[in-house]
Amino acid sequence: MLRKLKQQSPYHLMLIPSLILVFIFSYIPFYGLVIAFQKYNPGLGFNSPWVGWDNFSHVFNQPNFVRTIWNTLYMSVFKIIGGIIVPVIFALLLNEVVRSAVKRTFQTLVYIPNFLSWVIMAGIMLDILSADGIVNTFLGVFGIEKISFLGTPSIFPWTMIISDIWKGFGFGTVVYLAALTSIDPGLYEAAVIDGAKRWKQTIYITLPLLMPTIVLMTVLSLGNVLNAGFDQIYNLYSPVVYQTGDIIDTYVYRLGIQQAQYSIGTAVGLFKSIISTILMALSYFLAYRVAGYRIF
Numbered sequence: 001m002l003r004k005l006k007q008q009s010p011y012h013l014m015l016i017p018s019l020i021l022v023f024i025f026s027y028i029p030f031y032g033l034v035i036a037f038q039k040y041n042p043g044l045g046f047n048s049p050w051v052g053w054d055n056f057s058h059v060f061n062q063p064n065f066v067r068t069i070w071n072t073l074y075m076s077v078f079k080i081i082g083g084i085i086v087p088v089i090f091a092l093l094l095n096e097v098v099r100s101a102v103k104r105t106f107q108t109l110v111y112i113p114n115f116l117s118w119v120i121m122a123g124i125m126l127d128i129l130s131a132d133g134i135v136n137t138f139l140g141v142f143g144i145e146k147i148s149f150l151g152t153p154s155i156f157p158w159t160m161i162i163s164d165i166w167k168g169f170g171f172g173t174v175v176y177l178a179a180l181t182s183i184d185p186g187l188y189e190a191a192v193i194d195g196a197k198r199w200k201q202t203i204y205i206t207l208p209l210l211m212p213t214i215v216l217m218t219v220l221s222l223g224n225v226l227n228a229g230f231d232q233i234y235n236l237y238s239p240v241v242y243q244t245g246d247i248i249d250t251y252v253y254r255l256g257i258q259q260a261q262y263s264i265g266t267a268v269g270l271f272k273s274i275i276s277t278i279l280m281a282l283s284y285f286l287a288y289r290v291a292g293y294r295i296f
Contacts, residue, residue, distance in 0.1 A: 036267040055267040065251070065268070072247040075157050076228040080221045082165040087172025088214060092202060094173065095180050107177070111170035118167075122235035125163060126150070156241040164229055172217070179213040180206070219287040223280035226272055248272050 005012075031046075036055055038048040059065050090110065097103040113121065128134050129149040136146045149159045183206065191201045230249035237245040248268065256265025 033266065033270055035263055036270045038263055040263040040266075042262075051263075055263045056271065059264060059267050059271070064246070067243070068246050068248050068251040071157070071244060072226055072228045072249075075160055075247065076225050078161045079164050079228070080218070080224070082161060083168055083172060083221065084214060084218050086165050086169045087176055088210070090169060091173045091176035091180060092206065095177065095206075096198070107170075107173065110173060113167045114171045116167070118229075118231035118235050121163070121167060122232070125236065129159070150236055151238065151240050153241050153244040156237065156245045160229070160232060160236065160245070164232060175217065176210065176213060179210055183209050215290050216287055219283050219290060222283035222286070223276065225279055226276050 034046060035048075037050055037052060038046075039051045039054075041048045094103055094106060097106070130136070131146050131148070135149070139145075139147065147155065149155055187205050187209075188201055191205060196204070226248060228247040228249070230247070230253070233245060233247055233250050234253065237250065249272075252265045252268045252272070255261045255268065
């Protein structure tokens with residue numbers, strides 16, 4: 001172990017700056033969690049009076065909090081499902097393209113949105129989904145009335161789900177294409193000799209061999225169940241769609257920053273962090289048991 005540690009010492013030294021930054025910006029702020037158990041007053045700071053679990057009791061008795069949990073779970077679950085299915089299907093289709101130049105072109109086009117921030121994507125979506133945007137103009141050709149994608153409570157969650165899948169499925173496609181390249185071509189040659197067409201080859205060879213990667217990506221996504229996308233929601237939602245579009249992160253932001261209810265906001269954030277930590281640990285445990293994936 002000492003010999004191995006000595007050989008890897010340069011890599012450990014390279015980690016030191018990152019560890020220092022993580023310690024400063026991620027661990028030292030832990031002390032601020034005491035605000036969740038205080039009636040916080042900025043003038044008194046951390047010497048504010050203690051109230052114990054009162055802030056949590058107040059939050060859990062709020063109907064808006066239950067609604068935000070449901071909205072978060074609803075959107076994040078469908079984002080995870082779509083984020084698995086769409087990249088798999090697109091990777092399978094792209095894998096059938098013979099010309100490498102065409103394949104690289106499509107792969108680049110679908111991967112570009114992944115590099116754009118939600119601030120930029122929100123501006124693009126506002127133009128596309130506006131009353132005079134491309135989508136409503138296209139629907140008008142078929143006599144369909146204009147739809148307020150960002151102003152209708154029943155439509156807003158699905159707008160967020162579909163747009164998130166559109167932005168991120170390029171990354172998943174790259175992962176699955178890499179997994180497809182590891183499949184032994186001899187298996188397809190044997191299937192052709194047995195008379196199997198492309199569809200049969202996909203069903204009986206490609207998908208079974210791709211399944212460990214699919215399971216791994218799905219299991220690792222479980223840790224993000226309570227992360228429905230603050231950047232996306234914050235840049236696109238409005239009070240009109242709070243009923244169906246408000247998630248835990250935006251709820252905490254409004255309470256803690258906009259309404260200056262620091263104790264309540266910290267309590268909600270702490271609750272989310274604890275649940276997310278449990279889910280993250282569970283996801284890595286399942287990834288190890290199901291797919292043999294481990295960090296160390």
